[in-house]
Amino acid sequence: MQLELSTEDEAFREEMRTFFTTQVPAEIRETVIAGRELGRDGYVETQRTLNAAGLAVPHWPVEWGGRDWSDLRRHLWLEEMQAAGVPAPLPFNVSMIGPVLAQFASQEMKERFLPATANLDIWWSQGFSEPDAGSDLAGLRTSAVRDGDDWIVNGQKTWTTLGQYGDWIFTLVRTDPEAKKQAGISMLLIDMTTPGLEVRPIQLIDGGHEVNEVWFTDVRVPGENLVGEVNQGWTMAKFLLGNERVGVAPVGTVKRNLARAKRLAGNQLNDPLLRARVAELENELLALELTALRVAAHSAGGEPHPASSVLKLKGTELQQAVSELVLDLAGPAAYSSGAGAGSDLPEWTHLAAPAYLNLRKASIYGGSNEIQRQIIARTILGL
Ligand SMILES: Cc1cc2nc3c(=O)[nH]c(=O)nc-3n(C[C@H](O)[C@H](O)[C@H](O)COP(=O)(O)OP(=O)(O)OC[C@H]3O[C@@H](n4cnc5c(N)ncnc54)[C@H](O)[C@@H]3O)c2cc1C
Numbered sequence: 001m002q003l004e005l006s007t008e009d010e011a012f013r014e015e016m017r018t019f020f021t022t023q024v025p026a027e028i029r030e031t032v033i034a035g036r037e038l039g040r041d042g043y044v045e046t047q048r049t050l051n052a053a054g055l056a057v058p059h060w061p062v063e064w065g066g067r068d069w070s071d072l073r074r075h076l077w078l079e080e081m082q083a084a085g086v087p088a089p090l091p092f093n094v095s096m097i098g099p100v101l102a103q104f105a106s107q108e109m110k111e112r113f114l115p116a117t118a119n120l121d122i123w124w125s126q127g128f129s130e131p132d133a134g135s136d137l138a139g140l141r142t143s144a145v146r147d148g149d150d151w152i153v154n155g156q157k158t159w160t161t162l163g164q165y166g167d168w169i170f171t172l173v174r175t176d177p178e179a180k181k182q183a184g185i186s187m188l189l190i191d192m193t194t195p196g197l198e199v200r201p202i203q204l205i206d207g208g209h210e211v212n213e214v215w216f217t218d219v220r221v222p223g224e225n226l227v228g229e230v231n232q233g234w235t236m237a238k239f240l241l242g243n244e245r246v247g248v249a250p251v252g253t254v255k256r257n258l259a260r261a262k263r264l265a266g267n268q269l270n271d272p273l274l275r276a277r278v279a280e281l282e283n284e285l286l287a288l289e290l291t292a293l294r295v296a297a298h299s300a301g302g303e304p305h306p307a308s309s310v311l312k313l314k315g316t317e318l319q320q321a322v323s324e325l326v327l328d329l330a331g332p333a334a335y336s337s338g339a340g341a342g343s344d345l346p347e348w349t350h351l352a353a354p355a356y357l358n359l360r361k362a363s364i365y366g367g368s369n370e371i372q373r374q375i376i377a378r379t380i381l382g383l
Contacts, residue, residue, distance in 0.1 A: 013080060028045065057098060072293070098114060103236075143175075144174065145175075160214045172237055173185070194220065198217070261329060309367075313376070
């Protein structure tokens, strides 16, 4: 099946491709494509390059740097970015807190935070999940209690991605313990250098440092850092989580990784069983791409189409399946994950196992796949 774009959209795709492959340093893109760790500076440099060209926050309101593109163009922008190995603008900034502030914050708060958020002058962390509040997010217990004009925050957040780089954290806190659980939650913005706030690393199975615990002990937060109204946090959380799910299916990345896997396979592609496995993945990827276009074409008024749950579910499954393919292609060489620069084995074989292990996370974050299945059952299948 051939996906036909209009001449204008094709030209737009070409413009994006040219920008991403010529304006973002090759060294950064090669790091992403090889699956090596990209430090804070790589993300910051890329996002500032994109922002200067008006390409960091195209889905924000125009007044704050948005481009008023069609959903299809946003899709092409993202796909070309991923295909070129350009690290996507930090999701905590551009897909999560930015749109929330643009929609719900006071004018003063927008002016204070939105330009800095778009340019990654502030690195945001997401402080939603707690040890007993993940899928059941409304069960969160971190408390914020009024003290004069300020809030005093106590509690613990967990799985805070890249919190070690965070300047500020947007949090959901319990401001009314007596109310029904969704009704007693507020959103607070907290400077991560405030006394009493501590970031503790979580050690991962792939050996990396990607997630953290964040502890709050009598952290004093100015009253003006409350987003919107007190006890209205759940409305903002739902708005944010819908956007998070849409952004989580990396069609362009999976395409790039599958094409790369075919190159890495070399002679192994003569094996008919392997060829069949690759062909099946390519077909599923095409179906995913069509679903992504369908979601892009049918999302309205900022509300994601329910098929975005299909996108999250299938997108992450495919992402994991491709990482498994690369692991199998590496064969026994995949055991070399601890090997240093002196190893005779190619670098990709060292990275195959950590990447495979790391990507187990994809079916959990952004709303676990079991939860997505429930949404699909309810809202699409009407079960
Ligand atoms: C790598 C990674 C990064 C993350 N980054 C962040 C971050 O930066 N900030 C942040 O706030 N959070 C973050 N999270 C947290 C993430 O949103 C939660 O892990 C997720 O919502 C699941 O919650 P949980 O871990 O408490 O699991 P639980 O909710 O305890 O679920 C455990 C298992 O039970 C299943 N389950 C739960 N409820 C149901 C149900 N009703 N029906 C069927 N099955 C169910 C789940 O699908 C899962 O398989 C991250 C998570 C991971 C893994």
